[in-house]
Amino acid sequence: MSFLSWVPAASTPLAAPADDGPGNPWFSWQYVTDNAGTILTKLGFHVGITLETVVIALLVAVPLAVVAYWIRPLTGPILALSGVLYTIPSLALLALLAPLLGATNRATVLIALVLYALLLLIRNALTGLTQVPSEVRDAAAGMGYGRFGRLWHVELPLALPGIITGLRLATVSTVALVTIGAIIGQGGLGDLIMGGFWNNFYRAEITTGTVLCVGLALILDLALVGLGRLLTPWSRRRVA
């Protein structure tokens, strides 16, 4: 199999590395300013697909976790299934989804990402729910809360730290995972990383993509930590 057997799907034309100074520097402002438009588009795509993934996954995962929590016999199988599904390599999942949904489709990447985020979120939400002390549940029942009232006013708020942990995990790993979409030209910053690699190993482009990717993950993670502190003011004293 020759070196050329695989061609990047949608590589955008980029400035040649010629005017970046001698050699092939790891970072170049020249590259960033010349390609600001492309970089911003890729960054926007990355942020957009990450947020979309996390929101969809959250909307599906929390109800599923509640169902697994209410119907105890389902807890074990759901956790086991999510563990097994998580071992499926992302590229394989893309490969299995691509013929079904289209090979250069944003939805293909989105669905693969949602599946992974879903597994992380269900696991953590369920852990959070099952860690609600039974005395608390009894007390809530004794105060006259019904099943939904208890869930909404007592159990979900107490499970919030677990859900937030799941959200942080899911967000950070989604940001990193979006890059795999580069194989079908839907990788956001991953397109920059792969584009640089196939464009004569253009280091500046690879570094820019990587730095933005890691930075994005850290910023979103910090934002979620802040959100968690806002949503669970009662845990602040204990954590500090």
Place this chain on the structure above:
Amino acid sequence: MNYFKDGLIWLNDPLNWTNPGGLFDRLQEHLVITFWAVLLGCAIGLPLGIWLGHRGRGGGAVITVANLTRAVPTLALLTILPLTPIGFGKLPVILALAVFAVPPLLANAYTGLRSVDPETKDAAIGMGLSGGQLLRRVELPLAVPYLAGGLRTAAVQVVATATLATFVNGGGLGQIITAGFGLGINVGGDQIVAGGIAVVLLALLVEAVFAGVERLVTPRPLRTVRRRRVARPVTST
């Protein structure tokens, strides 16, 4: 399920297995890369985790390392390492994968040693065991379920991530998938699906084998402890 059937038909063709660059070649590359990456990860992660757990220090650092590696895309390491003085070839791929094998091994080794009952350790020290003896005769045997759990997580993770080596032409089963994408979805669709199936089966097989190993090396009285294993530090694969 038509496209799935196409994939199975592709897999059923013996030539697709025995051709140069066929499934057998790629599988061998995949396993070789995985083996060395896991071994390297063990050589770094286990001693460090055991030492930190024995001294009871550095828990924060362990968590930070695990979280930081989660934010780094595998693709970035795979593309950056060959451009450093390391050069091209198998070595940068193995190094990149080993980086992702270290956190589960490190975290599980640390947790395993930390979770040994302090009273047991006190009793051992009271019996006159030195630090080294305490580690060898008490802490390590009790931490075996955690160590094995870490090895399992790391192995599954590396075997899954090794698929991505193909992005930098590093070989492995992922190469089947990317070659299929290179042909285009209409011509290479069956090959894409076949590669996907092969990778999934390999990952599940490795998971099953290491789950068996984990069970074998865990002494019977400790088997219930297995469930208390730390949540696997999940990284993007």
